[in-house]
Amino acid sequence: MKTAVAVMLGVEYPILAFSHCRDVVAAVTNAGGFGVLGAVAHTPQQLEIDLTWIDEHVGGKPYGVDLLLPQKYEGAEEGGLDREALRHLLPAEQQAFVDDIMVRYGVPELDDEQRRAISRMGGMNVSPKGYEPLLAVAFEHPIRLIASALGPPPAALIERAHADDVLVAALAGTREHALRHKEIGVDIVVAQGTEGGGHTGEVATMVLVPEVVDAVAPIPVLAAGGIGNGRQVAAAMALGAQGVWCGSVWLTTEEAETLPVIKEKYLAARSKDTVRSRSITGKPARMLKTSWTEEWERTDGPGPLGMPLQPLLVSEAQVRINRSASTPGSGAQELATYFVGQVVGQMNTTRRAGQVVLDMVNEYADVVVRFAEEAETA
């Protein structure tokens, strides 16, 4: 597994772990992989706290930060894009639909204090106004990588990163996206198949990875989507990837701060229990199929808005659902969902994140040995 990417990143295993949870990031980095903190919903203050904590726990080993840096978003022409300005763009029909869901499923309202707590949360910082302060914090820490999970990162960011000896990675769901990333000068392309959790395209990893590898060569490619065990890591390497980018598999680890009710759903779910839905972020993202995703697919419903309006529309509803979802048999429990890929079907036990890395490495080694034996007898 000592690929060019492993050397670039300075790790033993080119296994990258995307997680919103600093404990997972540190655990994977400490196990010889590379943790990447998903920081899109952080406030700058929270990010400062988390990165300081990571620095104190990884002893100089490398890690990264992931943000959503789309070049286009609704309301961009309004300049400010602060949440209050955006709120005026929300159509009444969709607002009424969300309210109606809350009523029909009997989801309790928030009290004033909880509502104030939400307003202090980071939300989705997908505008320059949102992510610039986060970048400022990140660059003050010894990060080794900045990843952009949506669209090609702005050229100025790449320059700034390279000046600071920070690598830039960008996710791609199509060959065309990958070519745009190459053109703009990213260091690593993450080819993410449709089976992945969160924002995904429609092309599967098995098809996407080789075509992206061929398209962006000699830029190294990480495979994402459908990677949760060592056989899948080996398959990714067979396809020409130099490493893997995993997100879902950490969500059921001991360190993950996954909501207990969601964690239980993950542990019970089959691979066919996910769906690509625009119902949370406004862009197609794979998540658990629940009554929430079904409501937004109703042909007699208004359907979801785009990004960043949809997250603004549903963020309070999501908090309401999650706060009450632990009540057995409640409508909130039924609605509760979160991002996860099709590997959810193989996430049936809770392990420590470092153990997940070691299990992947060992199973990968088994496959390598199997192929080596075949080479000998051939």
Added chain:
Amino acid sequence: MKTAVAVMLGVEYPILAFSHCRDVVAAVTNAGGFGVLGAVAHTPQQLEIDLTWIDEHVGGKPYGVDLLLPQKYEGAEEGGLDREALRHLLPAEQQAFVDDIMVRYGVPELDDEQRRAISRMGGMNVSPKGYEPLLAVAFEHPIRLIASALGPPPAALIERAHADDVLVAALAGTREHALRHKEIGVDIVVAQGTEGGGHTGEVATMVLVPEVVDAVAPIPVLAAGGIGNGRQVAAAMALGAQGVWCGSVWLTTEEAETLPVIKEKYLAARSKDTVRSRSITGKPARMLKTSWTEEWERTDGPGPLGMPLQPLLVSEAQVRINRSASTPGSGAQELATYFVGQVVGQMNTTRRAGQVVLDMVNEYADVVVRFAEEAETA
């Protein structure tokens, strides 16, 4: 590649080629792979002719036959299920919708002779009345394999096949389907990911193959969906498959009887240009995204029927479209579609079918050597 499946099938390479075209079947078998003739739309007479031709061209090398053997279908209670009886079940709304598409796209009508020719065609022989005569023909030839592309094959068929030293394979799109196949006693499970052409489920090959391998062990598994080159074959083997089942990649070979206008569309298409659509068979099947599939996805349209009503509804329209699709700029050209998987994005040249097998084997060997070198340096 000398896996247990290769030994069972008596082939050099466990590369199975599904094709409706006897030339492809024979070419793949002669190249050391294993050709499987898709015979669901054959008449018994056509099947007799094709299997005799194959026997004359493969010199005793092994091949198989693929049928659709669903255990459930609409109209089953009507017993007969002949096409005229079924035709009375077609709703007027959908019939009017098809007529409207033909008018709006200016697709010429058939003359009486052409219409008579269609009525002599096999159609979709998915009822016992339809497939029993085909099985009778198949068992008169030295077939090595019967494959069922939809649902677990009837128990009686498995007994009959085994008595005749014929292996039975069945396609599965979920772990649950695969377990049903195991229970009923199939010899080989084909785990087909969503990226495959034709009838597919929603779970991607990268996720489906390892979970099916683990679920049905020790029954061997072939990987299908997204397999069109040797890196993908190696990835399938890394996931635990003992071989691969490919359908799309043969459609642009020199031997394939693919309609020229469709072949051109395949050669030009990108991996993201396919869609799972119920518009041809009534069950979700992956095909080229064209105006035809978009018409059936319209929210103001009636949507497709089930199987076997939808194929009955659209078969004449499909013939009309294909007969006129070679006219550049015509509505028929715009509508024309056919089954294909996401590997269509890598099908950019026309090769001989035997060459495709050899290219796969060589590229597979490259990956094996790459892994073997890694094992040495580790």
